Amino acid sequence: MIRILAINPGSTSTKFAVYNEAECIFKKTIRHPLEQLLRYKNIIDQFAFRKGVIIDALVEEGIEVDSIKYIIGRGGLTYPLESGVYKVNNLMLDHLREGVMGQHASNLAPMLADYIALQIPNARAFIADPVVTDELDNIARYSGHPRFTRRSIFHALNQKATARLHAQKVNKKYEELKLIIAHLGGGISVGAHINGRVIDVNNALDGEGSFSPERSGTLPVGQVIELCFSGKFSEEQLKRMVVGEGGFVAYLGTNDALNVEKRAKSGDQLAFDIQEALFYQVAKMIGEMAVVLEGKVDGILLTGGLAFNPELEKYIRQKASFISEIFIYPGEDELEALAMNALRVARGEVEAKEYLPIISDIL
Known part of the structure; x- marks a missing residue:
């Protein structure tokens, strides 16, 4: 059985779900009051707090964390990527911490997936189809002035x-x-x-x-x-x-x-x-x-x-x-979409890609 944990942090909530292959066996949304979040200077500082609420909820539900072998998070604001499933690597984590394309709650998702995967024997961490997915034809990038380039940031x-x-x-x-x-x-x-x-x-x-x-x-x-x-x-x-x-x-x-x-x-x-x-x-x-x-x-x-x-x-x-x-x-069900992407990797239907953006091409 393939067990998957999908994670989707929002600006005022943390959503996550556990799937046995295509079947969702546990789903939870935890709302975070504004006064709770104001304790943190920036998004990245919320990492330990968000990690804690996920792990506590899984334990409380009686889910054996070690049984989860695929952890997939919503992609954050990394450098632009083509569509697909990506392994979380150190370069990706560095870029998210730096905020190379901006700070957003989704930047926490790969960090959370990576941390949890490191605590579980043989577990792997991924992201899929992040908001910075960029497959634009070159002609679509022109804005009308060379100082401005059209960017692909979408759902x-x-x-x-x-x-x-x-x-x-x-x-x-x-x-x-x-x-x-x-x-x-x-x-x-x-x-x-x-x-x-x-x-x-x-x-x-x-x-x-x-x-x-x-x-x-x-x-x-x-x-x-x-x-x-x-x-x-x-x-x-x-x-x-x-x-x-x-x-x-x-x-x-x-x-x-x-x-x-x-x-x-x-x-x-x-x-x-x-x-x-x-x-x-x-x-x-x-x-x-x-x-x-x-x-x-x-x-x-x-x-x-x-x-x-x-x-x-x-x-x-x-x-x-x-x-x-x-x-x-x-x-929309972004947790299900994430889980199905992880399942495609687990079943060998697609191969997870490496996050290796060519920065000179982007800048």
Whole structure:
């Protein structure tokens, strides 16, 4: 029996699950109050605390830790990588501690996986399809000015897992399909998938594409520059306008998409308009990716929490069904996606890669 531990640290929670091959036998989400996290100066300082809550929960559940041989964490902000499963190595850990691409709670996942694996005889640690997965065609990297390069930062784990699920459903290989996949959650990313690669996708973290429940997406650059030099806002305040306090939060005071959906249905005109504007921007992004794929699209896949909204599905079908058939895969299960990637390695279906980025090519 192949036993797997999947770990996904978030900004205010730690999620983890144990699988016996494809069967989940234990899953837990531990929420961390803000005052608890404020004790730590930065993300990396939370390592011992997060490690403790995982191990304590496994022991309390009566799970024999030594029986776990595959530990897989959500990939953090390392240097860009192609899609796949990667062994956790010292270089990766060094880059995460340095924060070479930024600091995020996901940086803790490989560190936690590595630590736990080292305590168990013959256990191995991995990551899969990190947010910095980069398979962009070279032409997609140009921004319009040589000082700026488009970056691939998106929901690679869920997009890739959804693509493989869909391929299985239609009895084809993911690598044979041309797909447009829209991950619709707290952040929004829309990718053009061809032959198993995401050749174009918006930077879903800090300033491209549709706005989302808490991110501003693409903003008018001229107005942003004026605001930067207005003297009214600090750099930190401006960054929060883009990530965390944009989108629904800025317009409606909430990042709860279900709350916005209810308000729109109850006659709140502003909530209706803002929700429809999000739908409109997502539909435009799908159109852009259809051009990238030259109109030859085998399917448009909608996934993430917002895909539960029937009004979004109705709107996207109305706007984009002329491009291709639309399939709905609502929600996301990143722990399951991680575990299935580890299982593919355990079964010999894929080979885990080494983290050896060529820094000169990146910089």
